[in-house]
Amino acid sequence: MKTTLLLVLRLALLTVLYFILFAVFSALLIPRVPQELTPAEQANVLLALVTVSFLNTCVLSYLILRSRLAGMKLALTVFLFFFGTAIVMPQIETAVFVTQLPPGMLSRIILSGFLLALVFSFAAVPILGKHKGQIENESHPALNLNQWLTRLTLIGLCYVVIYFTFGYFIAWQSPAVRAYYHGTDPGTFMAQLRSVFRETPWLFVLQFIRGVVWALIALPIIRTLQGRRWEIGLAIALGFAMCTSSQLLIPNPLMPAAVRMAHLLETSTSNFLFGWLIVLLLKNKPASNER
Secondary structure, eight states: HHHHHHHHHHHHHHHHHHHHHHHHHHHSOOOOOOOOOOOOHHHHHHHHHHHHHHHHHHHHHHHHHHHHBBBBHHHHHHHHHHIIIIIIOOOHHHHHHHOOOOHHHHHHHHHHHHHHHHHHHHHHHHHHOOOOOOOOOOOOOOOOOOOHHHHHHHHHHHHHHHHHIIIIIITTTHHHHHHHTOOOOOHHHHHHHHHHHHHHHHHHHHHHHHHHHHHHHHHHHHHHHHHHHHHHHHHHHHHHHHHGGGGGSSSSSBOOOHHHHHHHHHHHHHHHHHHHHHHHHHHHOOGGGOO
16 A cells, blocks of 8 residues: 555656646747637646646656666666657657748757656656666577568568558548648548659658667667566557657647647557557567577
């Protein structure tokens, strides 16, 4: 009972810390777009930020508590995962598809996210009591260069399939999304792929590269988490889904609510599936369990 209460208090403290860091760094670094919010809309923004703070805190705390690492190594590993999933990967999409950002805003969003991930990760480790001690890593069968290339290539191809499939059947079915990006629905998935290939063939290459980068971001966490394969798969899947998508809950003047909700459903489900798939492809059984 005492241990559970202590954990709840630590999670509450980290949720408050996340909320404060997000609010402060955003206010200091990200230019404000003029908008008039009613009291109800202001309350919605506050509730959304609290929700995002709580969800991301829970996911990241689980990764910290279940890690075989401790101290600076653990903090750095969590920072790379947090910054990569919550900031770098989503903002690549922003740079490609969102063209109406004020000058300099994208770089400021990235800097704000960098500081949030850095401070939160290095504060969360000692708050959760993981600043000392370290469990030895499991011994895994070494992969040769061809095996790594094969697995990473397969991961990149899987991401391309998942990205375009979920993008078309979830996000692109929303009239608000098509209007926001000035696009149309050709009627079928294959027709949409042909249209994308004809107009932006480089997008397939970009998403393949993003799939490989996703795997590299997750690999340090995968190799240091304790638990069975399905537990690690669930942890990474939730990490991908929450850290990447949760900020779409927060209202902003640059993206209408209907567009945000469509992307929220699209990215949370696709990234959840892809995170689990990465673990299946990269998490080997410990060498001691293999004949």
